Amino acid sequence: MSEGEQEEHDHFSVVYNLIMAAWGSQAVRAIAALSVAEHLDSGPLSAQDIAQRELSDPDMTHRVMRAGVALGLLTYDADRGTFSPTPLLEVLHENSPTSLKYYAQAAIGPAFWLPAVLLPETVAAGSNHTVQALGSNVFEYLGKNPAEAQMFSAAMAELSAPVIREAASVIAVGTARTVLDVGGAHGAFVSELVQRNPQLAGSVLELPHVATTVEDQARQRGLEARITGIAGDFFDAVPAADIYLLKHVLHDWDDASCRSILSNIRSSMRPGARLFVVEMLVTGKGASLGAALMDMAMLFATTGQERDISQFNTLLTASGLRLTQSVPIRSPYYVMEAEAL
CATH class of the missing domain: 3.40.50.150 (Vaccinia Virus protein VP39)
Incomplete structure (x- = not known):
């Protein structure tokens, strides 16, 4: 591969990863929702162990945690089939002084994720499409959805x-x-x-x-x-x-x-x-x-x-x-x- 081709390949990879960061953020959200950081307080665990505690699907739990490895939140011991935390995962622990556990779930939850999908339409029109996405503005939506409102409040406190x-x-x-x-x-x-x-x-x-x-x-x-x-x-x-x-x-x-x-x-x-x-x-x-x-x-x-x-x-x-x-x-x-x- 020539130097020019390598540079082109590198640019492609950077932009590709920027695009796919949306899926990565949802993986982080799932890891926070599964309380992976808290479960690993007791030591390395398999995805099966965490799935049993969270009543989640074992295979899908494994796949989400595997994504967590790629994102730098976890390490994986293939011989033992267990996951361990990295220092980054501590930020998703509810007891961390710098916790973002609830922000990870609220910032890209429905109240913001659904309007975000309509960003191109928002820019074209010159006004946001939150009502089209949620049926009301964000604050009214949160008022009608107490569980999400509670998560949002906790997220704002963390941030x-x-x-x-x-x-x-x-x-x-x-x-x-x-x-x-x-x-x-x-x-x-x-x-x-x-x-x-x-x-x-x-x-x-x-x-x-x-x-x-x-x-x-x-x-x-x-x-x-x-x-x-x-x-x-x-x-x-x-x-x-x-x-x-x-x-x-x-x-x-x-x-x-x-x-x-x-x-x-x-x-x-x-x-x-x-x-x-x-x-x-x-x-x-x-x-x-x-x-x-x-x-x-x-x-x-x-x-x-x-x-x-x-x-x-x-x-x-x-x-x-x-x-x-x-x-x-x-x-x-x-x-x-x-x-x-």
């Missing part, structure tokens, strides 16, 4: 955990006494900030079916006396606070919706109140792979997008807010601080 730790470490609360997590799910972010700052009392503004879980989660952290859930809709009104947190929210929505959320925060701000927005940023050098792929999810599943700092600045200014600083944390995330104009 956010390392970002939350870093974001909380760069937020100076000063003399603030109250903090409100706007659209903060079960309250992981506000809990981290409250734990670090004993003078703070926290609350989470969420839709009613989510808000009821906030205090249960706070109780598990021993913070039930300091954190409450508030049932509401950030498009209607936002309660007053000294500090507002807005993490992974604006990227879900179009500019007009973002201005509505931010304007409601601005309207409720006490004198000296501050807003901290945590999002991925597209920088002047372009989008990182993580931000670019998340932007594709926003493109086919929501009306939102990943934005650069100038776009956030425009949204804030139009909502009566001023960007005061932007601090990089875990790439590609930033903590953006804003105050009233």
